[in-house]
Amino acid sequence: MNSDITFQAGVKDxxxxxxxxxxxxxxxxxxxxxxxxxxxxxALLCLIVYAGSAQFAITTMIVSGSPIPAIIMSAFLINSRMILMSTSMAQYFKNE
Structure with missing residues (x-):
């Protein structure tokens, strides 16, 4: 019974x-x-790349004929912001 309430609250949230x-x-x-x-x-791009901004950049770069290494490096640089955010948040999860 309690798990139903939790699930419903999660769906609402x-x-x-x-x-x-x-x-x-x-x-x-x-x-x-x-x-x-x-x-x-x-579908493959959505399954492989979990970053909307990188998907837009990859699509634009593929259409413009950019080389694969440049596309990979661009996606990495776009997502490197997550590395910075996670290192700044890590201090709040030390004791977890």
């Missing part, structure tokens, strides 16, 4: 975040469609 993801997903779908990406390409 995640709705605002879900709406944000849906908006970004639709926009990326439009960009990918405009770039003539296949459904398989879009």
């Amino acid at each position: 995640v709705i605002p975040t879900l709406l944000g993801y849906i908006g970004v997903g639709v926009v990326y779908g439009v960009v990918a469609q405009t770039s003539n990406f296949s459904l398989l390409t879009v």
Whole structure:
């Protein structure tokens, strides 16, 4: 009984975040469609890359014919902000 209440509360709490993801997903779908990406390409990119900003950059770079190492390095640099954020947050999780 208690787990049902917790699950329902979790679903209610995640709705605002879900709406944000849906908006970004639709926009990326439009960009990918405009770039003539296949459904398989879009699905693989969404499964492999978990960063919306990197997905947009990768799509633009693929369309413009950028070399693969440049695309990989760009995605790494875009996501390096997560390294900085996680190191600054680590102090709050030391005792966890």
